[in-house]
Amino acid sequence: MIKMAVFRAWFGSGLDQDYDDSINGWTVLLFAVCSVGSFALRYITTPISCWCPAQFEGSMISYTQESCFQKDMYNSQPVFDNYEDETKPPSVPSFHLWIPLILFLQTLAFKVPNIIWNSSKHLLTVNMDETFESLKSVQLTDPENRQAIFSDAARVFGSLLRRNRFVLALLYLFVKILSCVNLLAQFMFLTIYFRQYLAIRVGSYAGLDMDSIIKPLLVKDIYCDFQIVGISTHIFTVPCTLPITKIYEKMFIFLWYWVFLLAVITILNLVLWAGFLFLPFLRDGRIAAHINAAKGSRPDETAVTRFISSFLGIDGVLLLSMISRNSSELVAANLTQHLYQVFQEKEEEFQIQRDLYGEEPGSDAIETGKKQEL
Structure with missing residues (x-):
């Protein structure tokens, strides 16, 4: 019973909330599952696949792929010794290691309005x-x-x-507004980083320089540099692909549609509540x-x-x-x-x-x- 009460407190909605609050409560569970799932994907799938030289044995291939997967900066092109600093291709960041944390922070953002409501309502009534x-x-x-x-x-x-004449109602509407702000912010974040073609199209209509705003959050094909130290130090550059990126992208596209629909429902719900109360x-x-x-x-x-x-x-x-x-x-x-x-x-x-x-x-x-x- 205690476990069910804790589960309902975090992911469900109370008896003093409506259907929109219930959907937002289950959205907390959805993002929490995605956060845990994105972390588990590292161990139940092959997150990275690198083309290694023929002389590499099994342990060397495992080391290559593991060391490359742990990097957060990659090369978009192979880097040769004859490159000068001015002509050297820029490194590209990849946040695949941070995806579980990003999803966890999104989960907390969905939970904040509910925490404010549950911690404040008892002081008023x-x-x-x-x-x-x-x-x-x-x-x-x-x-x-x-x-x-x-x-x-x-x-x-x-x-x-x-x-209490209207304080509780104002608090409830304030929580609704916080939910709308959170949904709009998360929708913009998901659009900029995971629906970039849409963000570029909308930004161009608005006259914004989207090239300076939009940066790829995840990369698929990269070149990884690593070194093996022995009698002499050897530096290797191997091409790699990150299959886990495709899984992350599909997951975030699903979340994009979910957040979009929830934002529409929540904004309409806020308007209806404000009209009904006032x-x-x-x-x-x-x-x-x-x-x-x-x-x-x-x-x-x-x-x-x-x-x-x-x-x-x-x-x-x-x-x-x-x-x-x-x-x-x-x-x-x-x-x-x-x-x-x-x-x-x-x-x-x-x-x-x-x-x-x-x-x-x-x-x-x-x-x-x-x-x-x-």
């Missing part, structure tokens, strides 16, 4: 995972206990929502539908608007939406109805106190104080 889990299982209890649980939960939510004509209808489903009668639109603006707040709309996504619409409707009852009780109390103190001096100050409490 209740433990949403435990609360949502309790509300999710409340449907299995008998009707009497169910209504009591919903009533208690509504009063707890009501007291907490009076302190545009009244989108959020009010959903809350009214929940109250209507639970009460069996259509509530007053003015009362619903006042219920959202003065009682629920943006944070309450976010919490109810998360409950409906991760539990059920019935649970969200029942909780909304009980929250609406708490709101009506508060309004009735306010009305009674206003009638009681309405004729006395200083009633305006009392009324202002009551409005602030609501």
Whole structure:
């Protein structure tokens, strides 16, 4: 159970997240698997193949290929002794040894928004995972206990929502923005280094000098220099190919398509969430539908608007939406109805106190104080 909890904490999503957060959580697992797999490829495949002189024996061939594979700088052409420094062909770098680390850093970049959300949300509201889990299982209890649980939960939510009006929603949208920034940055990285023809085409349209930006991250055909020390030192230059580069390229092309699709989904998801939370004509209808489903009668639109603006707040709309996504619409409707009852009780109390103190001096100050409490 502990292992499953740790696995879900790192690679899954909580009960207070939507489908887009779930996809981003599984993307962490995808990149982690690619990171481990790219490291294992060195040992389960032949990462490099070099053409060696005929006099080389088995151990010498193994040494040649291993020493060449460990190099991070290669020659794109054979280097002869008659080359001068000015005419000597430049060395080309290859980052095939760093691919597991690069993928690991990409994995961490996908995890950062989730870490920020999980470490900050508890400072602003209740433990949403435990609360949502309790509300999710409340449907299995008998009707009497169910209504009591919903009533208690509504009063707890009501007291907490009076302190946090929109901070939690802003945090959630900020995390969404971080995910979008991460996806766009990773998409640019994968395009520049693994879809270079596309980057060159787009850069030329934008008037950019892509030759100074785009550098090959991996090489396929190289010349490797190494020396063998004996009675005299012999320097050999052998041509080599790196078959592992083709595997890496195919893996990164797949990740390029994955990140592209995920970026489109995440940006659309951010726009929809921002619209739902801050545009009244989108959020009010959903809350009214929940109250209507639970009460069996259509509530007053003015009362619903006042219920959202003065009682629920943006944070309450976010919490109810998360409950409906991760539990059920019935649970969200029942909780909304009980929250609406708490709101009506508060309004009735306010009305009674206003009638009681309405004729006395200083009633305006009392009324202002009551409005602030609501």
